[in-house]
Amino acid sequence: MGTVMSERKEDTLILAIESSCDETAASVVKNGREVLSNVISSQIALHTLYGGVVPEIASRKHIEKINQVIEEALKEANVTLDDIDAIGVTYGPGLVGALLVGVAEAKAIAFAAKKPLVGVHHIEGHISANYIENKELEPPYICLVVSGGHTHLVVVNDYGDYEVIGRTRDDAAGEAFDKVARAIDLGYPGGPKVDKLAKEGNPDAIKFPRANVEGAPFDFSFSGLKSAVLNHINMCQMKNIEINRADIAASFQKSVVDALLSRALLACEEYGVKKLAIAGGVASNSAIRSAFKEACEKKKIEFYHPSPIYCTDNAAMIGVAAYYEYLNGTRHGWDLNAVPNLKLGERI
Ligand code: KG4
Ligand code: ZN
Secondary structure, eight states: OOOHHHHHHHHHHEEOOOOSSSEEEEEEETTTTTTEEEEEEEEEHHHTTSSSSSSHHHHHHHHHHHHHHHHHHHHHHHGGGGOOOOOEEESSSSHHHHHHHHHHHHHHHHHTTTTOOEEEEEEHHHHHHHHOOOOOOSSSEEEEEEOOSSSEEEEEEETEEEEEEEEBBOHHHHHHHHHHHHTOOOOHHHHHHHHHHTTTTTTSSSSOOOOOOOOOOTTTTOOOHHHHHHHHHHHHHHHHHHOOHHHHHHHHHHHHHHHHHHHHHHHHHTTTOEEEEEEEEGGEEEEEEEEHHHHHHHTTEEEEEOHHHHHHOOOOHHHHHHHHHTTTTTBBTTTTTTTTTTTTTTOO
């Protein structure tokens, strides 16, 4: 019995919960790097009806699904709550009603099972997704976080130590993908659909702007690009020119890739870092991945990215982030609340 106990004690198991937007997710992660289960109940089909996430519906669905998703995550990992060392949960940023479901659930479980509670920043989760399949990756490195709600260029100095050096001034990269997809009738969520259609188009067919932000070389701006796409469509309609949706998708995507890549490479250069990671839903974009891979090879920079399943919202990434927060001594009390506009690096 002694050996079994001591073997198990060496491992740290986190039960993680994620409900910040439209995925209800739970996961069990071992020692911050090994995913024992990763259960995701997606609401995408439901929200597609409305062309975007409806917050009230998202919260209600989280409540319906969360217990089942957690039970499945424990079962799949072949563990019980007794084996778990801490409960990790996303407490911001995100939709307040959606976040509250996960936070309340995590508090209830942690209280009942007498386990420590570790609140996690959603973006810290996205960044940490890189540790799952890149066992050798360790800070410091640069990470570009591109999701539906965020576009951040981050220097990861250490586990839990982040410096945001660039961010979007208007739309997030994913938001731009979703809006352009809507404009060319591809539906929601637009990112994967633009990605697919772009493969059939010419990326040099239309010259869209690569917006720079004066005096802020690491910041992004995508609303001008989105307007340029809409103007192009209007112009075609007015002149009775047939709209080539594949060319629009490919040219728009190229403009986004150029904006992201140029700033990420500049950050590596200015900060003297030879490791670059990408994270967030948009990081699964095939053009972004191949352009980053090629450029990093040329510049002798190590390039890291998670598999698509760990790019979009999931709880495994929250489990990884919670593990490092847990090691750093982060513990939250029963007053942990959802913080919809939580800043990266801010502790509440
Ligand atoms: O990280 P995520 O699941 O949710 C947020 O935290 O926002 O990101 C969702 C976003 C959506 O805007 C979706 O269109 C975009 O990621 N996305 C993509 C691709 N797959 C998902 N964008 C471009 N190309 C893709 N292949
Ligand atoms: Zn996300």
